[in-house]
Amino acid sequence: MNVDWGQVAEAFARVLEPRRVVRRREELLVYECDGLTAYRQRPPLVVLPKTTEEVQAAIHICRQYGIPFVPRGAGTGLSGGALPEENAVLIVTALMRQILQVDIPNRRVVVQPGVINSWVTQAVSPWGFYYAPDPSSQTVCSVGGNVAENSGGVHCLKYGVTTNHVLGLKLVTALGEVVDLGGWVPEMPGYDLTGVVVGSEGTLGIVTEITLNILKVPECVQVLCADFTTIAQAGAAVSAIIAAGIIPGGMEIMDNLSINAVEQVVATGCYPRDAGAVLLVELDGSPAEVDEAMTQVQQICREQGARSLQVAKDPQERQRLWQGRKAAFAAMGKISRNYYVQDGVVPRSRLPWILQEIERLSRQSGYRIANVFHAGDGNLHPLILYDGTVPGAIEEVEHLGGEILKLCIQAGGSISGEHGIGAEKRCYMSELFSPEDLETMQQLRRAFDPDHLANPTKVFPTPRTCGERTWAAQQFPNVPVF
Amino acid sequence: MNVDWGQVAEAFARVLEPRRVVRRREELLVYECDGLTAYRQRPPLVVLPKTTEEVQAAIHICRQYGIPFVPRGAGTGLSGGALPEENAVLIVTALMRQILQVDIPNRRVVVQPGVINSWVTQAVSPWGFYYAPDPSSQTVCSVGGNVAENSGGVHCLKYGVTTNHVLGLKLVTALGEVVDLGGWVPEMPGYDLTGVVVGSEGTLGIVTEITLNILKVPECVQVLCADFTTIAQAGAAVSAIIAAGIIPGGMEIMDNLSINAVEQVVATGCYPRDAGAVLLVELDGSPAEVDEAMTQVQQICREQGARSLQVAKDPQERQRLWQGRKAAFAAMGKISRNYYVQDGVVPRSRLPWILQEIERLSRQSGYRIANVFHAGDGNLHPLILYDGTVPGAIEEVEHLGGEILKLCIQAGGSISGEHGIGAEKRCYMSELFSPEDLETMQQLRRAFDPDHLANPTKVFPTPRTCGERTWAAQQFPNVPVF
Numbered sequence: 001m002n003v004d005w006g007q008v009a010e011a012f013a014r015v016l017e018p019r020r021v022v023r024r025r026e027e028l029l030v031y032e033c034d035g036l037t038a039y040r041q042r043p044p045l046v047v048l049p050k051t052t053e054e055v056q057a058a059i060h061i062c063r064q065y066g067i068p069f070v071p072r073g074a075g076t077g078l079s080g081g082a083l084p085e086e087n088a089v090l091i092v093t094a095l096m097r098q099i100l101q102v103d104i105p106n107r108r109v110v111v112q113p114g115v116i117n118s119w120v121t122q123a124v125s126p127w128g129f130y131y132a133p134d135p136s137s138q139t140v141c142s143v144g145g146n147v148a149e150n151s152g153g154v155h156c157l158k159y160g161v162t163t164n165h166v167l168g169l170k171l172v173t174a175l176g177e178v179v180d181l182g183g184w185v186p187e188m189p190g191y192d193l194t195g196v197v198v199g200s201e202g203t204l205g206i207v208t209e210i211t212l213n214i215l216k217v218p219e220c221v222q223v224l225c226a227d228f229t230t231i232a233q234a235g236a237a238v239s240a241i242i243a244a245g246i247i248p249g250g251m252e253i254m255d256n257l258s259i260n261a262v263e264q265v266v267a268t269g270c271y272p273r274d275a276g277a278v279l280l281v282e283l284d285g286s287p288a289e290v291d292e293a294m295t296q297v298q299q300i301c302r303e304q305g306a307r308s309l310q311v312a313k314d315p316q317e318r319q320r321l322w323q324g325r326k327a328a329f330a331a332m333g334k335i336s337r338n339y340y341v342q343d344g345v346v347p348r349s350r351l352p353w354i355l356q357e358i359e360r361l362s363r364q365s366g367y368r369i370a371n372v373f374h375a376g377d378g379n380l381h382p383l384i385l386y387d388g389t390v391p392g393a394i395e396e397v398e399h400l401g402g403e404i405l406k407l408c409i410q411a412g413g414s415i416s417g418e419h420g421i422g423a424e425k426r427c428y429m430s431e432l433f434s435p436e437d438l439e440t441m442q443q444l445r446r447a448f449d450p451d452h453l454a455n456p457t458k459v460f461p462t463p464r465t466c467g468e469r470t471w472a473a474q475q476f477p478n479v480p481v482f
Numbered sequence: 483m484n485v486d487w488g489q490v491a492e493a494f495a496r497v498l499e500p501r502r503v504v505r506r507r508e509e510l511l512v513y514e515c516d517g518l519t520a521y522r523q524r525p526p527l528v529v530l531p532k533t534t535e536e537v538q539a540a541i542h543i544c545r546q547y548g549i550p551f552v553p554r555g556a557g558t559g560l561s562g563g564a565l566p567e568e569n570a571v572l573i574v575t576a577l578m579r580q581i582l583q584v585d586i587p588n589r590r591v592v593v594q595p596g597v598i599n600s601w602v603t604q605a606v607s608p609w610g611f612y613y614a615p616d617p618s619s620q621t622v623c624s625v626g627g628n629v630a631e632n633s634g635g636v637h638c639l640k641y642g643v644t645t646n647h648v649l650g651l652k653l654v655t656a657l658g659e660v661v662d663l664g665g666w667v668p669e670m671p672g673y674d675l676t677g678v679v680v681g682s683e684g685t686l687g688i689v690t691e692i693t694l695n696i697l698k699v700p701e702c703v704q705v706l707c708a709d710f711t712t713i714a715q716a717g718a719a720v721s722a723i724i725a726a727g728i729i730p731g732g733m734e735i736m737d738n739l740s741i742n743a744v745e746q747v748v749a750t751g752c753y754p755r756d757a758g759a760v761l762l763v764e765l766d767g768s769p770a771e772v773d774e775a776m777t778q779v780q781q782i783c784r785e786q787g788a789r790s791l792q793v794a795k796d797p798q799e800r801q802r803l804w805q806g807r808k809a810a811f812a813a814m815g816k817i818s819r820n821y822y823v824q825d826g827v828v829p830r831s832r833l834p835w836i837l838q839e840i841e842r843l844s845r846q847s848g849y850r851i852a853n854v855f856h857a858g859d860g861n862l863h864p865l866i867l868y869d870g871t872v873p874g875a876i877e878e879v880e881h882l883g884g885e886i887l888k889l890c891i892q893a894g895g896s897i898s899g900e901h902g903i904g905a906e907k908r909c910y911m912s913e914l915f916s917p918e919d920l921e922t923m924q925q926l927r928r929a930f931d932p933d934h935l936a937n938p939t940k941v942f943p944t945p946r947t948c949g950e951r952t953w954a955a956q957q958f959p960n961v962p963v964f
Contacts, residue, residue: 190920192674245699345669414665436660436661438672444675447928448925
């Protein structure tokens with residue numbers, strides 16, 4: 001492709017303020033990667049619209065010149081969804097940060113995509129409400145990016161991920177049309193296009209307004225930290241809690257390696273360093289409900305062999321228990337030069353099996369793998385520790401990550417719980433979906449983007465980059481069936 | 483269209499058992515309408531496949547002859563989604579009634595589309611689980627139809643409608659391809675095509691397997707029946723209960739006209755005949771939680787002027803309180819020769835306004851309108867009472883129903899909460915959605931069904947049948963915004 005980028009930049013400068021059209025090499029640096037820093041590409045041009053009209057104008061210019069575009073939110077994504085392309089404009093929504101409406105009686109907030117996740121809760125907390133999806137990056141990631149990746153968080157076990165909290169969207173399609181999807185009430189007739197766009201990773205267009213559902217802050221919250229000799233015991237406790245009909249707000253497991261990394265960095269003092277695993281269980285609701293459930297949860301943990309139990313009842317204690325979990329990824333830097341975080345899902349009943357398999361892969365490969373995960377959802381975050389200065393290490397680690405994903409598929413699970421597919425995992429899509437399933441998705445994509453301009457190299461595999469892969473028709477061989 | 487139906491029937495008889503290819507006039511009678519009995523059309527041919535392969539073969543035959551098809555489940559739909567067409571094959575899934583898998587540890591059930599809604603709960607109740615969406619017709623309606631219409635029910639306030647409980651689908655597309663959508667874990671990468679197909683009313687293809695999520699039966703359930711002098715008081719109680727952070731399992735209002743119809747038919751003895759409205763509130767959870775919330779709800783009802791409060795704590799009493807609500811539609815037959823049920827949604831805060839407006843329409847038109855509704859969701863079911871033997875009555879009643887839908891749109895709501903659009907309401911779609919929004923849906927439809935064979939005359943408006951309508955760009959003029 002032979003593009004006169006000077007000419008294109010001038011076209012953008014006619015519809016945006018010139019300082020929101022970025023071409024200088026040093027200014028482009030910051031846009032070279034998102035949270036998946038192992039993948040880098042300098043974009044030829046970055047534009048920062050502020051309104052729906054400006055986004056529409058930007059897409060029209062791309063169409064006019066036949067140039068693809070890559071949408072980017074706050075750039076905190078972990079699967080390279082916002083990784084630039086050599087010949088594509090990067091359209092950044094970070095300056096679209098207005099909270100447009102707060103409608104407390106109907107529990108809705110309308111925001112622009114650049115609004116930071118935690119701002120939503122701040123805006124509605126005076127009335128006792130909050131916005132539920134809480135990625136660990138929630139103080140820096142944007143709602144637009146959350147919508148693109150269908151982000152989750154530690155409290156998504158009970159309350160669901162982003163798609164469960166989006167009522168409606170304004171979208172500029174890849175064809176440059178402005179459409180309103182969904183509405184102000186939860187279920188709308190016609191096709192659920194809101195649900196399609198949430199999690200579409202910028203491949204259908206750019207979202208410019210988002211109507212979010214907000215929830216009442218629970219009257220009472222308690223957090224339990226239980227430590228176990230083995231991770232298997234912690235896993236059994238998770239199953240038993242769910243089996244008892246209790247749905248905690250969040251339920252997280254950290255293994256010994258993670259505990260030690262965390263205690264070395266943030267020194268919470270909460271997690272015993274010799275524990276095989278700690279289990280964090282957050283319960284919310286009315287005081288009576290929480291007290292009753294907490295008694296049951298403690299009983300279950302003891303039955304499953306918990307060595308000690310700590311219950312935090314005030315916000316400070318709760319924060320201390322959660323602090324280590326929230327810092328877990330960052331803490332890996334203390335015990336390893338580099339780490340690679342994977343994001344896979346298995347049906348909850350397959351957790352013990354997959355943890356054993358990951359341990360086997362770790363032994364065989366010689367790489368340490370830390371496990372920090374949303375246990376209640378079966379959403380794993382294995383962290384593979386490596387030294388990026390060793391030649392060939394990154395390739396080996398990526399291969400190892402791929403092996404873990406294949407195991408997730410084998411267990412009837414998925415290759416992404418909340419981080420998306422992006423640039424990183426698209427080659428594994430053809431192991432999860434049949435050629436017909438993928439072709440059906442492409443049909444939908446072509447309906448929105450016939451010219452293939454919207455984030456064209458993400459999410460879906462191509463034979464050129466991924467080679468030919470065989471899809472195993474029988475996907476659920478190991479799932480127990482009654 | 484000139485079709486040799488004898489020849490087409492022979493083609494079907496080669497892939498299905500001949501007795502599952504129906505052509506005899508008297509046997510076709512039963513398929514002339516669904517639950518919307520005001521609309522009738524005898525189909526030229528009815529086929530009843532039993533497997534995915536047979537559905538695929540049936541669609542291939544339709545494609546071969548260029549004949550459209552209309553899918554039908556149990557035929558209980560209320561918007562004419564399964565209304566036959568003069569030149570289309572009716573493909574009925576009623577014989578596809580196998581429960582394929584029950585997977586208790588992962589809380590999933592896989593069923594064929596003809597399985598009756600209540601069978602799912604029956605299948606899992608030995609383990610203490612149930613399937614949440616509960617249309618009033620749940621003992622006769624099928625899961626396939628529920629998926630097509632994205633059905634709700636009285637317990638959908640807390641637990642959501644069908645789409646919130648479907649993990650995955652096997653679909654034979656209108657192109658005759660078999661695809662697997664979604665999976666065995668709640669969030670899958672790629673586009674959420676499961677969400678698109680749920681509620682698509684048979685316009686994309688025919689679903690042949692459905693993976694459902696099941697829930698643990700709550701430990702404790704209590705139902706409160708409160709009666710009020712005015713419906714406005716009952717509405718205010720609903721708002722206050724939600725504002726207090728309580729989310730009941732269900733929360734229903736019946737007005738005076740409905741109360742009297744019900745008491746005349748089922749004589750529950752629970753609903754005072756002179757009440758302006760009764761409010762039914764079902765709370766579920768742990769005993770402590772339910773007791774606490776029930777105390778609060780009773781307090782709120784008293785503050786809003788409740789005249790009397792009855793609490794049912796055992797299953798028999800509960801059933802008695804619900805019995806009238808579940809029989810409400812049928813009971814209208816006792817006080818009116820015919821009734822027409824409408825299904826609209828408004829943001830909860832607009833309930834008092836819309837009820838006033840419906841009362842105004844009733845006064846102006848001279849038609850009695852009973853209100854029975856899912857108050858917690860803002861989902862109205864106005865029942866317009868009329869005498870079908872009076873010339874012109876049905877047209878007037880349809881017009882009146884349309885006026886109510888327009889008011890719902892004006893309030894920022896929707897024209898269907900749970901009954902779908904079907905044949906009945908498609909002309910109102912262009913008042914809810916802009917031309918661009920509708921065209922985007924058509925793009926998606928064409929991706930699945932380029933030849934426009936799947937239920938072609940449903941859901942979407944056409945200028946020929948609906949004329950030109952003007953879409954009011956400003957949809958939410960009356961919604962209070964803070």
